[in-house]
Amino acid sequence: xxxxxxxxxxxxxxxxxxxxxxxxxxxxxxxxxxxxxxxxxxxxxxxxxxxxxxxxxxxxxxxxxxxxxxxxxxxxxxxxxxxxxxxxxxxxxxxxxxxxxxxxxxxxxxxxxxxxxxxxxxxxxxxxxxxxxxxxxxxxxxxxxxxxxxxxxxxxxxxxxxxxxxxxxxxxxxxxxxxxxxxxxxxxxxxxxxxxxxxxxxxxxxxxxxxxxxxxxxxxxxxxxxxxxxxxxxxxxxxxxxxxxxxxxxxxxxxxxxxxxxxxxxxxxxxxxxxxxxxxxxxxxxxxxxxxxxxxxxxxxxxxxxxxxxxxxxxxxxxxxxxxxxxxxxxxxxxxxxxxxxxxxxxxxxxxxxxxxxxxxxxxxxxxxxxxxxxxxxxxxxxxxxxxxxxxxxxxxxxxxxxxxxxxxxxxxxxxxxxxxxxxxxxxxxxxxxxxxxxxxxxxxxxxxxxxxxxxxxxxxxxxxxx
Amino acid sequence: xxxxxxxxxxxxxxxxxxxxxxxxxxxxxxxxxxxxxxxxxxxxxxxxxxxxxxxxxxxxxxxxxxxxxxxxxxxxxxxxxxxxxxxxxxxxxxxxxxxxxxxxxxxxxxxxxxxxxxxxxxxxxxxxxxxxxxxxxxxxxxxxxxxxxxxxxxxxxxxxxxxxxxxxxxxxxxxxxxxxxxxxxxxxxxxxxxxxxxxxxxxxxxxxxxxxxxxxxxxxxxxxxxxxxxxxxxxxxxxxxxxxxxxxxxxxxxxxxxxxxxxxxxxxxxxxxxxxxxxxxxxxxxxxxxxxxxxxxxxxxxxxxxxxxxxxxxxxxxxxxxxxxxxxxxxxxxx
Ligand SMILES: Nc1nc2c(ncn2[C@@H]2O[C@H](COP(=O)(O)OP(=O)(O)OP(=O)(O)O)[C@@H](O)[C@H]2O)c(=O)[nH]1
Ligand SMILES: [Mg+2]
Numbered sequence: 046x047x048x049x050x051x052x053x054x055x056x057x058x059x060x061x062x063x064x065x066x067x068x069x070x071x072x073x074x075x076x077x078x079x080x081x082x083x084x085x086x087x088x089x090x091x092x093x094x095x096x097x098x099x100x101x102x103x104x105x106x107x108x109x110x111x112x113x114x115x116x117x118x119x120x121x122x123x124x125x126x127x128x129x130x131x132x133x134x135x136x137x138x139x140x141x142x143x144x145x146x147x148x149x150x151x152x153x154x155x156x157x158x159x160x161x162x163x164x165x166x167x168x169x170x171x172x173x174x175x176x177x178x179x180x181x182x183x184x185x186x187x188x189x190x191x192x193x194x195x196x197x198x199x200x201x202x203x204x205x206x207x208x209x210x211x212x213x214x215x216x217x218x219x220x221x222x223x224x225x226x227x228x229x230x231x232x233x234x235x236x237x238x239x240x241x242x243x244x245x246x247x248x249x250x251x252x253x254x255x256x257x258x259x260x261x262x263x264x265x266x267x268x269x270x271x272x273x274x275x276x277x278x279x280x281x282x283x284x285x286x287x288x289x290x291x292x293x294x295x296x297x298x299x300x301x302x303x304x305x306x307x308x309x310x311x312x313x314x315x316x317x318x319x320x321x322x323x324x325x326x327x328x329x330x331x332x333x334x335x336x337x338x339x340x341x342x343x344x345x346x347x348x349x350x351x352x353x354x355x356x357x358x359x360x361x362x363x364x365x366x367x368x369x370x371x372x373x374x375x376x377x378x379x380x381x382x383x384x385x386x387x388x389x390x391x392x393x394x395x396x397x398x399x400x401x402x403x404x405x406x407x408x409x410x411x412x413x414x415x416x417x418x419x420x421x422x423x424x425x426x427x428x429x430x431x432x433x434x435x436x437x438x439x440x441x442x443x444x445x446x447x448x449x450x451x452x453x454x455x456x457x458x459x460x461x462x463x464x465x466x467x468x469x470x471x472x473x474x475x476x477x478x479x480x481x482x483x484x485x486x487x488x489x490x491x492x493x494x495x496x497x498x499x500x501x502x503x504x505x506x507x508x509x510x511x512x
Numbered sequence: 513x514x515x516x517x518x519x520x521x522x523x524x525x526x527x528x529x530x531x532x533x534x535x536x537x538x539x540x541x542x543x544x545x546x547x548x549x550x551x552x553x554x555x556x557x558x559x560x561x562x563x564x565x566x567x568x569x570x571x572x573x574x575x576x577x578x579x580x581x582x583x584x585x586x587x588x589x590x591x592x593x594x595x596x597x598x599x600x601x602x603x604x605x606x607x608x609x610x611x612x613x614x615x616x617x618x619x620x621x622x623x624x625x626x627x628x629x630x631x632x633x634x635x636x637x638x639x640x641x642x643x644x645x646x647x648x649x650x651x652x653x654x655x656x657x658x659x660x661x662x663x664x665x666x667x668x669x670x671x672x673x674x675x676x677x678x679x680x681x682x683x684x685x686x687x688x689x690x691x692x693x694x695x696x697x698x699x700x701x702x703x704x705x706x707x708x709x710x711x712x713x714x715x716x717x718x719x720x721x722x723x724x725x726x727x728x729x730x731x732x733x734x735x736x737x738x739x740x741x742x743x744x745x746x747x748x749x750x751x752x753x754x755x756x757x758x759x760x761x762x763x764x765x766x767x768x769x770x771x772x773x774x775x776x777x778x779x780x781x782x783x784x785x786x787x788x789x790x791x792x793x794x795x796x797x798x799x800x801x802x803x804x805x806x807x808x809x810x811x812x813x814x815x816x817x818x819x820x821x822x823x824x825x826x827x828x829x830x831x832x833x834x835x836x837x838x839x840x841x842x843x844x845x846x847x
Contacts, residue, residue, distance in 0.1 A: 063555040093821050122686025123705050124839055133706055136689045137682040139735045146555040148733055160710045164692075167712040282552055295568040300601035306631040308600050318600050325597070327565040327714070359596035370553065371564040371597070384572050408710050422715055425572070483715050490719025495712045 070175035071185035079249035081116025089140030160408035293424035323373035329478035332367035385426035397467035581607035586679030613640035637663035687839035767800025
């Protein structure tokens with residue numbers, strides 16, 4: 046093998062980490078073009094894809110006389126999207142640099158498709174919000190920023206785009222930057238130490254400050270977008286750091302003699318595994334070690350305390366595991382545990398409650414009304430719930446929570462629900478996974494809202510969640 | 513991986529530790545209690561963990577799941593993940609193969625051996641039977657991939673499968689790039705891309721009404737390179753045609769086609785013997801081979817990392833039919 050191929054082999058073997066980011070911002074601000082530019086300039090586009098996009102661009106007369114490639118076509122993959130030149134649903138694309146593998150969610154800007162933008166942002170470590178330099182902060186920018194604040198996205202980056210169309214004017218940029226900072230202050234974005242905020246001038250079309258710093262914006266001394274994305278810590282890095290181990294049980298692994306034939310063929314001791322019983326799930330936060338004391342939380346029981354005697358993963362015995370690993374945990378005592386129960390670091394989970402005080406991003410054309418019955422999916426458990434009252438909705442113009450009695454499509458608001466069984470609810474601010482839930486329509490099964498546990502009856506006033 | 517330390521290794525380690533130092537410094541500045549003992553998972557470990565979580569969710573929430581298994585690399589990886597998810601127990605669902613009748617014999621052989629090794633139940637939906645019964649018509653171009661939809665839906669209905677795992681990846685195609693991890697299908701198996709449910713955090717909503725079913729794509733977020741690195745890391749066996757071998761081929765549509773029962777050269781197409789491998793395995797009548805000397809999985813990883821063509825672009829005639837070929841087939845209930 047030549048040294049060149051050897052080096053290439055080594056490079057591909059380097060363990061990279063995963064980072065997820067999404068785009069947001071008003072319609073036509075250039076989100077898809079930016080994503081296309083990032084993919085293109087980081088050499089993630091293969092020749093046949095680029096050829097197809099170039100052909101379509103030429104067929105549609107993109108760029109007029111000048112010609113060029115419509116980079117948005119790299120993500121706008123549906124026929125309807127190409128015909129209308131807009132994004133309808135999230136496109137997931139992938140690229141890697143030496144440091145990181147990126148999962149990129151290109152979200153729509155159109156208000157009608159806000160539910161898809163919430164989808165893309167809910168799993169993102171960072172969101173890049175675009176603003177058209179000619180238009181500044183729009184209502185949809187404010188809507189998206191409030192969704193990001195609601196979801197407590199760890200890093201929000203604002204890209205002031207189409208800077209080429211305002212002659213690379215520093216003044217235009219500074220004005221928008223000041224507006225953005227004002228909005229962020231009003232929303233509380235960045236103020237609780239959860240989100241950082243960075244504003245970057247870019248031209249998605251030409252590539253300025255996207256992968257490399259541009260000479261056409263000499264007044265901007267900060268990093269290019271990709272540099273930022275390469276160095277920000279991912280959210281699960283932060284989650285693994287948390288001290289409170291949380292493990293919603295997905296299912297019980299209890300083969301009772303029905304052992305995997307391949308494992309048996311590989312020498313698994315059939316007798317030793319006859320009474321095997323382990324609880325399978327994904328660690329949502331924190332870490333666990335063999336020997337740790339844990340509490341098992343199940344409805345209708347006081348938390349029961351026991352000890353972790355094994356952490357198994359496909360034939361390996363681990364001493365320790367952390368979020369977001371999927372493992373199977375064995376416990377010292379024979380306790381009746383089922384899907385929907387939670388295993389947590391001993392003594393760290395408060396009493397389960399059937400009163401849910403929630404923030405909701407309402408994503409359905411069917412409005413939410415007081416007295417309505419819905420389903421709530423929290424962790425691995427789904428329960429019925431009654432909407433006791435809607436306590437307010439966010440006014441996008443002022444960012445004040447105004448009194449309301451219902452929530453409509455794209456509203457962000459507060460409601461109080463009564464659950465049919467108590468759940469180990471935790472404040473979303475401190476527990477991203479055990480503080481999140483879905484609201485589901487019991488009739489057609491559709492997802493109605495993204496829900497966040499706003500507070501717990503036992504919370505202090507100052508810990509309560511504002512949006 | 514090799515345990516020898518070379519100078520490249522040292523350099524890479526240094527690069528890595530620099531990156532880790534800055535991340536650690538950032539963490540310390542935020543959390544106030546310094547780094548913890550928990551190491552950051554590699555991207556492959558994170559993807560694996562995500563996939564296993566999804567597989568377990570579907571098994572826990574659905575009555576009767578099945579896994580689409582063609583013997584192709586993505587479905588082999590899916591099955592491998594399923595064995596890990598339920599270890600030391602058996603994989604708790606059957607596998608379903610839609611047989612076009614135009615298969616590479618070594619792939620069918622591999623399929624049968626795998627099913628046997630894992631003690632699984634195999635359900636086969638046969639395109640040939642539908643053609644023989646006159647319920648499907650052979651296409652003018654001889655390609656049978658698009659004909660798989662009807663037998664697939666039939667098998668789903670007859671076996672009352674309410675969830676079907678697929679090895680689809682979002683990086684394969686621009687329509688797949690838009691699909692949710694749990695994708696709802698109506699009574700006709702149709703996908704409605706303009707009206708997908710929101711999919712929030714890692715909370716998957718698999719509710720469906722009678723007649724509807726769900727397609728589950730646990731490896732949505734994997735790229736072709738991730739798949740190969742994982743195959744290498746986990747030492748997963750694949751059908752031999754994924755690795756470079758000598759084969760009689762002829763050129764058609766800019767691809768190398770294997771000479772076989774259903775894939776015969778026209779008089780003006782010369783047959784030659786070449787060193788080739790397959791990047792995808794599908795219907796023998798529309799899947800092309802690529803010239804390659806990658807005989808081992810390590811060679812393939814290097815080759816894929818350096819490739820300038822997408823796997824479907826390089827090897828699948830069925831996706832070339834129109835710009836939105838995949839979207840149209842998916843809307844009609846294809847994988
Ligand atoms: N001059 C200039 N034009 C741009 C730039 N970025 C995007 N555009 C153009 O703006 C238009 C809209 O771009 P898109 O990328 O489709 O916008 P989008 O934000 O993805 O739109 P939606 O997803 O539908 O909300 C296209 O015609 C782009 O070519 C830029 O930096 N400079
Ligand atoms: Mg777009």
